[in-house]
Amino acid sequence: MSRPYLLILILVLVSPIFGVIGADIVGYHEPLDVAAELIGLGESEPIWTGIFPDYTVPGVPDVMGYMISGFVGVGVLLLPALLRGRRD
Amino acid sequence: MFPGAVRGCTVHIPDGFLSPPVALSLYIISLLVVTYSGRRYFKEGGDIYYLSVMAAGIFAAQMLNWPIPGGTSAHLVGGALAGILLGPFGGCLAMFMNLLVQCILMGDGGITALGANAFNMAVVDVFLGYLIYKMVMRISGGKKFLAGFLAGWLAIAAAAVVCGVEIGLSPQFGYPLSVTVPVIGTWHLLLGLVEGVATGFIVSRVRVIGK
Numbered sequence A: 001m002s003r004p005y006l007l008i009l010i011l012v013l014v015s016p017i018f019g020v021i022g023a024d025i026v027g028y029h030e031p032l033d034v035a036a037e038l039i040g041l042g043e044s045e046p047i048w049t050g051i052f053p054d055y056t057v058p059g060v061p062d063v064m065g066y067m068i069s070g071f072v073g074v075g076v077l078l079l080p081a082l083l084r085g086r087r088d
Numbered sequence B: 001m002f003p004g005a006v007r008g009c010t011v012h013i014p015d016g017f018l019s020p021p022v023a024l025s026l027y028i029i030s031l032l033v034v035t036y037s038g039r040r041y042f043k044e045g046g047d048i049y050y051l052s053v054m055a056a057g058i059f060a061a062q063m064l065n066w067p068i069p070g071g072t073s074a075h076l077v078g079g080a081l082a083g084i085l086l087g088p089f090g091g092c093l094a095m096f097m098n099l100l101v102q103c104i105l106m107g108d109g110g111i112t113a114l115g116a117n118a119f120n121m122a123v124v125d126v127f128l129g130y131l132i133y134k135m136v137m138r139i140s141g142g143k144k145f146l147a148g149f150l151a152g153w154l155a156i157a158a159a160a161v162v163c164g165v166e167i168g169l170s171p172q173f174g175y176p177l178s179v180t181v182p183v184i185g186t187w188h189l190l191l192g193l194v195e196g197v198a199t200g201f202i203v204s205r206v207r208v209i210g211k
Helices: A003-026 A031-038 A062-084 B002-006 B020-043 B048-062 B079-106 B114-140 B144-168 B177-203
Strands: B066-068 B072-074
Touching (some): A003 A062, A062 B079, B079 B144, B144 B177
């Protein structure tokens, strides 16, 4: 496996430590969502919540969901590289 | 209460924060810059492989959301890094690809704010970061870490200030420019130090493709 692919794989595998576990420890909320609640925008739902809302997969534990949505996002972005390879 | 809540603005603006004229004009500007970047990148022989790997790498790096005690967090943005490594046009395209996937698949960044988010992170952060890097490289006689550090740090602070301007210009947010800009700007001048160190570290260790 080439180095960039390996690096990306490692980043996604360790990401829940920061994005889910660490976030739970400090009671993380999206800063702008907190601001929205304060000024009464809190009720306004996002127009599009995404296929994996906030990096979760419905019905799947958060840590797994974070990784799965990470792999799907990375996979979509890597498609051109995987299909075409490097030119030079 | 407001400053504490908004200072950690990760520059991914959700739906409902921007007034329609602000959101729409930034959609138009960003679309023009991204289209032009696409033309230039491929005309100059750019390879889609690098866009793809860079966009995926930035996406994965942004998932490392560093929690900060007090209920906020920060992640790398990477626009300056992408601009330095791939050149400003390639960097702009890679950042836009990342933002598009984050918005459509994850709902990260509102779909009505995609133009604004692209302007901040795929235009301001990328092009300004690239310019600062080139300037510091010339003045310092090729000190890569220093150039990458200043580019990553100052460009993200500038992108955050622009984010503050966009939100401050939108009446529904309820806070004027005189509040949003200093609060978001100051906080990112601090957070941006991490972005600067990471950018300097990476550009001094990998091969730069962009000119």
